[in-house]
Amino acid sequence: MTTQDGCGAAAAVDRVQQAYARIAEVDRPEVWIALRPQEETEAEAAAIDPALPLAGTLFAVKGNIDVAGLPTTAGCPSYAYPPERDAEVVARLRAAGSVLLGTTNLDQFATGLVGTRSPYGAVRNALDPSYVSGGSSSGSAVAVALGIVDFALGTDTAGSGRVPAAFNGIVGLKPTYGLIPTEGVVPACESLDCVTVFARSLPEARRAFAVMAAAPVTASPGRPAAGSAGEAAVGSVLGSAVGSAGEVAGPPRRPGPWRVAVPAVDALGELDPGWATAFERAARSFRDVELLPIDPAPFLRAADLLYQGAFVAERYHAVGEFVAKGGPDLDPTVAGIIMSAAALPAHRLFADRETLAGLRAQAMANLGEADALLLPTAPGHPTLAEVAAEPLAANSRLGRFTNSTNLFGMSALAVPAGTVGGRPFGVMLLGRAHADDHLAAVAETLSLPLRLAVVGAHLSGQPLNHQLTERGASLVVTTTTTASAYRLYALPTTPPKPGLVRTAEGGAPIEVEVWELPPDGLGDLLAGIPRPLALGQVELADGSTVTGFVCTPEGLAGATDITAHGGWRAYLAAG
Template structure:
């Protein structure tokens, strides 16, 4: 007998086969093994166990421990078999999510291109001639192609954000330390973060909520935010440097959308951010990559270097000879740049930038592997050096390919950044008159989908309202034309994907249709099938559901 999670697993493996992207994966769990786990999950749910992520399928970047699979970090000779899941994987599994496998990456998480791997270059989800972005390449493409619901990556220099931008998905890079990095092969241990990719912001936030450890770092006292609209810093195009054709216009369009959504915008000097970004690889901080895996790389080179990506090997071995005095000098310079950067941010809630300056082809990366990679980190490299949080979201298209922006802010402002980022997502209006109203039992469904209240109003006077015998109690709104009345309503704005999910979960006798409002406009809203009305008392005279409840 097929069960809900089992069905989703079978569909996922069918999609993986149909996608024919073997370079996405390093190790994929046997389908029979995953089906057995799915049956167990569904049995536990049926027995009453609370598994909030039941049915969710995810992948983990190949430098994150998944019990039962080798951890390779993109290097076959480095592989080891972990005795247990990394804590972040264990937490997701404890909530009912199922790991399908480990994904390809720039070897030892060294790169932003997704091509530096003996397992093959991971091609972009939209254009196979372009890179997917790295180092969390396979994880991002697995999400973009719909092979998994969400995926784990890591981000030291932008690896949880650049692949999100190139593949039209969401990437959240949380505050350092909020998500544990135990069980993760380090790139630069003092900077590394575990990140999450998903197709929508609410899905990414939901997964992150089960990954995080609120007590991992002591929460510092955050400045009291002055009331008012969101304050967002932006950069002048002249400071962004060379961008791909159309990317400057796409950025300005995203800035305009924030302004139209009510954000207060201001321009800052981007110089301290870009100067710090250049230091990540050009300065002494790259020496920490040698600390992580340098001895292993040296040994493997001595044995012939089989399975080593030459670009990665060169970066790591050159870091071995950086003198200690240079590290201390760079730390002093970084501290000064951070002070300048935070002063530029001032009381802004976030800084919005393009996630990357352009989207290169595989051929362009092959022709200039170091220069192309360095360009991609122009806006992302400084984030962890400055101890900031970030979220990357889609912000339109340029020439048929995804364009993305990121919101960056101080540590522990993760939720704030997500709320600002949500303003950039395509949003639709929906009218509600009953259990989805503010404060009512089903309102959390809207909030979980990233919905925000647009306004309170009434319908046009052409409806009757009935009390349905459902659990939880809810009303049924029916269009009658003459003989109707105005009914209290709220109009909410939510992402287009959220409205689709809401509709998919809508139980009968509810249906989605056009609701006429008092101002003459029409928006999608919840209506009721007439067949459900004979046993549902007419409560129209109360003027609305809340008034009926307090009668």
């Protein structure tokens, strides 16, 4: 997350200018519902106190969260209203020095996990536009993944703050219910809704979360704040879907390493090709963690209750009267889901509540003394075409691992865990209520594959490529380019190698491949790299930053500028 730290107003204004330039560069209009004028955000950035904790950062918010001066649409133009003030969580972030860029697209009324159910357009995946971005917080996740903003707010009832994170290779933090206020958020299911944060790294997400959760939270009318005395009363008297904090607190923690419950892959149901292997690899990537077996059956069975049971009636309570009036901009799939809940009998809710209580007790017993449960964030990643062909079935499948989290009153954290077929793969850590800090600590013990951008003799088919494959590296992005801020030089070395140098002006995009290799493999590679080459941070065309081969300044003596060729292969082909 970018900060000013002594750079002053100029750095904050420059960050705003970069964001608007990035918006034009990526040309993804479907990401946004409303953008603030650039001159307005520049003026706000120039006036930010650099001592504030989030000074110099940019954020965006999902279009069902109030922002003064922008319409709140919840993904439905005819529903729009002009909020009188910022939602409480937005106000906290702005008071901490972060500059708001605009509101982002979503599955209408936050109903969906695909990101396609919107009259503003289907939000395409940040890395492969033929695939869905995930929803319902689709625009917020893609705005972060494309490097436009430093972090963004979403909401999560059934997984909307986690599935888009997994599909776009970023972090999605879903806190315990009640830690972040929902005042000024259009409800989906008010007793379950949580405001979430997306960021490109866990420290960035945690930093924003600390500001969002800093002040005491006033509970929504439907439910008291998590952990309060009133919450137990709601769990026992009203039968809240989440229940009391005491029901999920678990046994006192036994001293020792972090303990993570990991189910066998054959207990998870059908996964996309390669995903079972990626999940097992992620489980093996923990450092100094005790892995425990677990039967995930109650978590999976409870997931079915969220939409196939009576709890979906709360969505009708939220916006059903509006949807019942009809309208040309209503998404037919969303409208069908909401209206189907109107006919649910009251006795069905009581029966489902009893079923859920039993599943919750079984799930927590299965979790035992584990600090976290590891699951794939989703069972697969569908294309836009697959969702269009089967909108209900494709969406329902995506909630297999996420739907039960809020029903059980749990905290959750979705983190990247490598790639499968060149697209991001993500895992999710679930913890009991108020285990948010524990989940972050457990996530930090993951030693996942690292990405490396190569530009010359380590490219596929080049003489030093074996140095990658011998260290367990795999190619994840066959061809992309750097940002337009680099120059490439042919160095007088044996074998011939290029040197990549970042420049303040006169740069150009340079062809690179992106490989993935274990952390120890990267460390071993670094130990054998001869000067003037080194490993440094390289910005890619999509705005992301990865480790890559760069050249130190002294290595340019006697080197030939070959930037005009656009890459090492083109230079070699030119003779």
